[in-house]
Amino acid sequence: MLRAIAALASHEGREDKFHATMTVCWIRIIAAAMAEEQDCQTAADLVSRQPMLLDKELPLRFYSRELFFSAEARRRALDPDLAPLPPMPHSLGNALSFKLR
Numbered sequence: 001m002l003r004a005i006a007a008l009a010s011h012e013g014r015e016d017k018f019h020a021t022m023t024v025c026w027i028r029i030i031a032a033a034m035a036e037e038q039d040c041q042t043a044a045d046l047v048s049r050q051p052m053l054l055d056k057e058l059p060l061r062f063y064s065r066e067l068f069f070s071a072e073a074r075r076r077a078l079d080p081d082l083a084p085l086p087p088m089p090h091s092l093g094n095a096l097s098f099k100l101r
Contacts, residue, residue, distance in 0.1 A: 001027055002077065021073035025059045025085060032086030 002023055009018035033050040040046040047053050059068055062080035067073060 019074045020077045021063070021068060022059065024077040025062060025080075028085040028088060029053070029058060031089055035089035 002020060005023055006018050006020070009015055030053065033046060033053055034040070037046055037049045040049060052058055060082075062083050062085055063073075063078075064081050067078060067081050070078075072078060
């Protein structure tokens, strides 16, 4: 997923917008939420049950501001320095059929 998003940013000439650590952080947070709420059918359903997903400051529960917004964190996915990220679920159940709308 990380490589695909980086490639898309590069293809669009937007390499400056890609942030490796942010991408991995949000993937892990969303995957954990989806694993908890396996009966959700839409993104809106998931967010209604997990409103924390709308908090743009959520990654700062795991990363210090200094680390998260560093040049190194932009270039490569760094481990958090405040708290561990949620583990990546082995199975997301019906997440494969999850609809964005």
